[in-house]
């Protein structure tokens with residue numbers, strides 16, 4: 001009897017405890033759902049697509065559109081001429097190709113982390129201190145690294161009106177604001193750039209020669225730009241096309257780097273035959289290199305790129321042959337199109353910006369006519385230049401085809 005009543009009490013307690021637990025459990029689930037609902041309405045999130053929200057400014061970035069690789073329409077010969085990304089028309093340095101082949105199947109080990117051999121080669125060739133050279137996976141990586149390290153919320157970067165599109169992308173990705181300075185007739189205006197510098201400016205990006213205009217500041221103008229900047233503003237001189245410059249008064253920026261604590265020079269192997277391997281490099285003051293090295297990934301440049309890059313850097317004869325070819329066909333193309341009312345902006349790069357200002361033919365008709373012959377060039381709408389096309393200097397055959405199509409412009 002006693003046992004029965006104890007049993008009944010215990011089971012009734014257990015039952016009540018169970019119900020209580022269940023209720024508490026249901027309440028927790030309900031609370032979780034309410035919490036989840038609350039989290040769904042995080043400011044900036046899209047109610048119909050709940051999930052992680054990028055930092056403010058990221059969705060303002062217009063993604064970089066690379067030059068088209070091909071066209072569905074090949075010319076009569078079936079050939080396609082890619083003149084949309086300023087690559088080498090003579091391929092890669094044979095020494096670089098051989099160095100790449102020497103890698104064989106050695107793929108299991110991480111590469112040397114600082115690209116020491118490649119830095120030493122660049123130091124030898126350019127007379128620079130290898131300890132103040134940094135290698136990147138393309139100069140794009142280095143531009144992002146600079147922005148990540150020196151820009152943040154509330155900061156500004158000054159960029160010329162038609163400056164390379166990666167500068168505003170890297171600036172916005174770092175949470176900062178790009179500020180644009182007007183060009184004067186497609187040339188960077190030093191006074192205009194300096195007028196845009198304020199107490200919020202942390203970085204000034206300058207491509208010299210500039211892509212896509214091809215125009216270039218001489219060494220004096222470069223000094224004037226640097227001389228007008230406060231000591232805490234970093235001047236980034238992006239000399240991606242330095243190997244193609246033929247102007248006698250040009251400086252790629254090494255001298256300014258040597259003399260000052262707030263200048264870096266950025267270069268690339270992409271325009272001299274190794275775009276596929278993604279190799280960029282930078283020269284700067286020790287303190288800046290130290291800061292950037294803290295952010296850089298420990299194995300950011302792969303072994304294949306290091307091997308081929310070292311050989312390419314030492315093969316100055318190949319670079320000279322590229323420069324000679326480029327000078328010849330750059331001048332030739334400009335002369336050819338001039339007679340057709342197409343304005344070619346004088347270029348120091350391995351490309352020419354063509355302006356179809358008169359409207360006949362217009363840039364898109366010209367682009368389509370070129371594509372029909374298998375020639376792919378770069379449209380310039382993303383730079384705010386809808387009446388322009390950028391044409392990379394290609395092989396002799398490609399250049400003759402471009403001129404022939406544009407010279408029949410009246411029929412387009």
Ligand SMILES: Cc1ncc(COP(=O)(O)O)c(C=O)c1O
Nearest residue numbers: 138139140207211240268270280
């Ligand atoms: C001015 C300028 N800087 C940097 C780059 C990026 O080069 P990389 O291929 O080394 O990332 C380019 C590529 O077109 C460029 O035109």
